Amino acid sequence: MTQASTPAVHTGRSDKPLLRALRGEAVWPPPVWLMRQAGRYLPEFRAMREQADFLTRCMTPEIAVELTLQPIRRYGMDGAILFSDILILPWAMGQDLRFEEGRGPILTPIRTEEDLKVLDEDRMMDAVEPVREALRRLRRELPEQTALLGFAGSPFTVACYMVEGGGSRDFAHIRAMMQQKPSVFNKLMDILTRNTAKMLCGQIEAGAEAIMLFDSWGGILPPEAFRQYVIEPTRQIVEYIRARHPDVPLVGFPRLGGVMVAEYAEKTGINALALDTVAEPAKVAEMVPDTLTLQGNLDPMILLNGGEALVKEARRIRDSLKGRPHVFNLGHGVIKTTPPEHVAALVEAIRDV
Numbered sequence: 001m002t003q004a005s006t007p008a009v010h011t012g013r014s015d016k017p018l019l020r021a022l023r024g025e026a027v028w029p030p031p032v033w034l035m036r037q038a039g040r041y042l043p044e045f046r047a048m049r050e051q052a053d054f055l056t057r058c059m060t061p062e063i064a065v066e067l068t069l070q071p072i073r074r075y076g077m078d079g080a081i082l083f084s085d086i087l088i089l090p091w092a093m094g095q096d097l098r099f100e101e102g103r104g105p106i107l108t109p110i111r112t113e114e115d116l117k118v119l120d121e122d123r124m125m126d127a128v129e130p131v132r133e134a135l136r137r138l139r140r141e142l143p144e145q146t147a148l149l150g151f152a153g154s155p156f157t158v159a160c161y162m163v164e165g166g167g168s169r170d171f172a173h174i175r176a177m178m179q180q181k182p183s184v185f186n187k188l189m190d191i192l193t194r195n196t197a198k199m200l201c202g203q204i205e206a207g208a209e210a211i212m213l214f215d216s217w218g219g220i221l222p223p224e225a226f227r228q229y230v231i232e233p234t235r236q237i238v239e240y241i242r243a244r245h246p247d248v249p250l251v252g253f254p255r256l257g258g259v260m261v262a263e264y265a266e267k268t269g270i271n272a273l274a275l276d277t278v279a280e281p282a283k284v285a286e287m288v289p290d291t292l293t294l295q296g297n298l299d300p301m302i303l304l305n306g307g308e309a310l311v312k313e314a315r316r317i318r319d320s321l322k323g324r325p326h327v328f329n330l331g332h333g334v335i336k337t338t339p340p341e342h343v344a345a346l347v348e349a350i351r352d353v
């Protein structure tokens, strides 16, 4: 794309602390934001919830903007993550999606060559236009120091939900498909890889300043499959985005990736590695280059419980990464019963040096 078509806000590198840290600078104290910082633990979020169902909230720019801003107003986070969902992509291509109270997402499963026909790649960009409109508005409304994050699920994780038809304990259908119908599985992965990259470029062009790729379920795969279906598609997405938007930092979250996360970081070319709860930050730091930013990784349960243990554990993580690029975050999303004042105490503990 040409320079003339990018909005004025994109000219020049931003010095927002989160973007500096994601580009490899050891910012101190580390910038902080939380996965699922917009959510049911906030009373103002629950109030909006009564007005519209989840999909409508994601697809109505004024609601998505308001929900994104709520945690920023309360806590002044360094990053604002767009209020949306990783399952918007399959929905935008035509797969049925609804969210049911207590059950999570429900999709009409895709398991055969015939099922794949519901996916219409040509409609995707138009269908996600309200998401891009929300990003444009957010760039105008966010405080000067707050960076705007766009995101997507990575192809394998999104495929898990598409094939299972929702969440799953054992992912039996997708694992059977990988073995018994590799051509259907590979076609699905190609569609997802191509469209994830395209959709994320659309988010950047609308104002997202950094991108996070959520791979919540890649960690269920054995090493060779992890290389093929987690690392390789992520590498392709990084390559596609970087060719068009070289300055936009990319964060990868290979949850449950264990020791494979070092290889993931190296081969995908991401700027920042988000760590899950079980990763020991100082140990991971020894396995990756000094210029790679680490993000994470407080246990959301410790945040839920609060008190002295919260302050102590948050500072232990922060201090164990002092001197290298770090973005403070959780190892997974905020739990919905978390008292909002615990989040305030966490942000204060991180910023107090």
Ligand code: CP3
Pocket (backbone or CB within 6 Å): 034, 035, 036, 037, 038, 039, 040, 049, 054, 081, 082, 083, 084, 085, 086, 087, 099, 103, 104, 105, 151, 153, 167, 214, 216, 333
């Ligand atoms: O604040 C943020 O982090 C931004 C918004 C965001 C949501 N989902 C909002 C959401 C992000 C980044 C996601 C990512 C996401 N969505 C992932 C990857 C991260 C992870 O948790 O592992 C996954 C696997 C999904 C799919 C998904 N969406 C599930 C399994 C569920 C149901 C579980 C639940 O928490 O209710 C959702 C629903 C969802 N996505 C909610 C929110 C705020 C709750 C919906 C509601 O308000 O009722």
